[in-house]
Amino acid sequence: MTPAQETLTAPPAAAASEGEMGMAVSGLISPLEILRIAWEGVARNKIRSLLTMLGVIIGVAAVIIMIAISAGTEATIAEQIQGLGTNLVFIQGGFGFGRPGGGGNNSPQLVYADTEIVESVGGVVGTVVDQTSPQTVKAGNVTLDEVLLMGTTPDFPSVRQVQIADGRFFNQTEVERSAKVAVLGASLAQNLFGDATPIGQAVTVGTTKLTVIGVAAAKGVVGNTDFDAQLYTPITLVFDKFTPTQFRQFAGDRVRIIYAQIDEEADMNMVIQQIQLKLAAAKEVTVEELPFTMQTQDDIIETQGATTEAFRNLLAWVAGVSLLVGGIGIMNIMLVSVTERTREIGIRQSVGATPTDIRLQFLTEALMLSLVGGLMGVVLGIGGAMLFGATSGMRTVIVPGSMVLAFGSAAAVGIFFGFFPANKAAQLDPIEALRHE
Numbered sequence: 413m414t415p416a417q418e419t420l421t422a423p424p425a426a427a428a429s430e431g432e433m434g435m436a437v438s439g440l441i442s443p444l445e446i447l448r449i450a451w452e453g454v455a456r457n458k459i460r461s462l463l464t465m466l467g468v469i470i471g472v473a474a475v476i477i478m479i480a481i482s483a484g485t486e487a488t489i490a491e492q493i494q495g496l497g498t499n500l501v502f503i504q505g506g507f508g509f510g511r512p513g514g515g516g517n518n519s520p521q522l523v524y525a526d527t528e529i530v531e532s533v534g535g536v537v538g539t540v541v542d543q544t545s546p547q548t549v550k551a552g553n554v555t556l557d558e559v560l561l562m563g564t565t566p567d568f569p570s571v572r573q574v575q576i577a578d579g580r581f582f583n584q585t586e587v588e589r590s591a592k593v594a595v596l597g598a599s600l601a602q603n604l605f606g607d608a609t610p611i612g613q614a615v616t617v618g619t620t621k622l623t624v625i626g627v628a629a630a631k632g633v634v635g636n637t638d639f640d641a642q643l644y645t646p647i648t649l650v651f652d653k654f655t656p657t658q659f660r661q662f663a664g665d666r667v668r669i670i671y672a673q674i675d676e677e678a679d680m681n682m683v684i685q686q687i688q689l690k691l692a693a694a695k696e697v698t699v700e701e702l703p704f705t706m707q708t709q710d711d712i713i714e715t716q717g718a719t720t721e722a723f724r725n726l727l728a729w730v731a732g733v734s735l736l737v738g739g740i741g742i743m744n745i746m747l748v749s750v751t752e753r754t755r756e757i758g759i760r761q762s763v764g765a766t767p768t769d770i771r772l773q774f775l776t777e778a779l780m781l782s783l784v785g786g787l788m789g790v791v792l793g794i795g796g797a798m799l800f801g802a803t804s805g806m807r808t809v810i811v812p813g814s815m816v817l818a819f820g821s822a823a824a825v826g827i828f829f830g831f832f833p834a835n836k837a838a839q840l841d842p843i844e845a846l847r848h849e
Contacts (some may be wrong), residue, residue: 454780464745465785467738472789472818473796474734478727479814480797484807486720490713501684503670504705520695524665529694533686535678538567540671543647545654550616551604560642561617563650571673579611579626587646595626599640620653735821739829746778746833757840767838774837778830786822790815
């Protein structure tokens with residue numbers, strides 16, 4: 413009887429362990445048998461296996477959570493910009509000290525009258541300007557401080573997608589006459605009048621009494637603006653009554669931004685070029701000298717997306733380091749496992765296992781460690797992203813692709829860092845392995 417046969421027939425106390433015997437008698441084994449034995453190897457030292465997988469678990473969870481935060485931020489920004497209206501061009505003036513009216517040596521400024529120039533361009537279906545001022549608003553015995561008064565134009569409901577629930581919005585005639593009329597946001601109307609009908613009632617804004625002609629439907633908060641808490645009035649009234657005299661003399665009817673809504677069937681780029689040409693002609697400057705920026709909603713979303721992408725890449729590197737640490741942990745524990753199971757490897761080789769069998773066995777164990785860790789990391793990442801979104805006030809969006817990416821990365825880490833220990837096990841000399849105690 414050969415030494416190897418004596419080993420296989422020896423009592424359990426003198427022979428290999430139960431796990432070693434299971435591998436020894438396998439010889440050339442099937443893939444299912446490889447998986448079974450690999451799982452037994454992982455489950456044999458549960459605490460050690462869990463600690464080994466910890467780096468992979470944290471890395472995978474970090475990838476999912478960080479991508480969820482980034483995607484949530486992008487979605488929030490996109491919704492805020494889209495919430496301003498649809499198919500908009502934002503025409504923004506500079507902050508110089510030029511004459512509001514036009515050319516000369518001074519830089520031209522964007523003024524309320526420029527809305528007529530923009531509206532004259534074919535393809536423009538509406539324009540809106542706004543001027544805001546915090547004011548004290550009174551109605552009967554109710555007084556509210558720091559209410560945002562928004563002076564705007566008749567196209568505001570259609571361009572900014574604000575519905576009128578009761579009454580009406582002011583018209584162009586009322587804007588031209590600086591009529592003392594007001595439209596209340598939904599929550600503002602409730603706070604001032606309760607369940608009573610505001611239409612036809614008077615509200616005092618600062619020291620000016622206005623008549624309520626409409627109540628807007630609830631829209632909620634878009635960006636940092638609570639549309640329901642605002643009071644809307646003709647922009648000319650804001651210029652005349654709610655702009656300090658010194659500032660009015662200095663700035664005139666200057667506005668910060670003009671929102672131009674473009675027909676969906678029009679060529680956006682062509683319309684923007686026509687707006688630039690007409691504004692440049694009115695200001696007596698060339699298009700290149702025109703100190704106005706013009707952006708579409710897509711432009712702004714793309715710009716914000718570039719910022720969040722840089723943030724996402726940074727987070728990906730952090731998560732990648734965690735996966736790298738997890739991979740090193742797997743390689744370290746598999747090297748220890750090879751040393752501990754040297755005799756087991758020798759027994760398998762003595763009954764016919766090839767180096768490829770040995771290599772595949774240990775590589776499968778490393779892969780199983782990383783895959784189980786990856787699966788646990790996916791569960792932890794989904795739960796962590798949901799918990800973060802619920803407790804932090806920041807929106808999170810779980811991206812299915814991030815789970816595939818993280819799980820695939822975990823598998824790659826297991827294969828990459830498991831190959832060296834598996835190859836070392838395959839190269840062991842059978843005779844020396846059998847002599848190992």
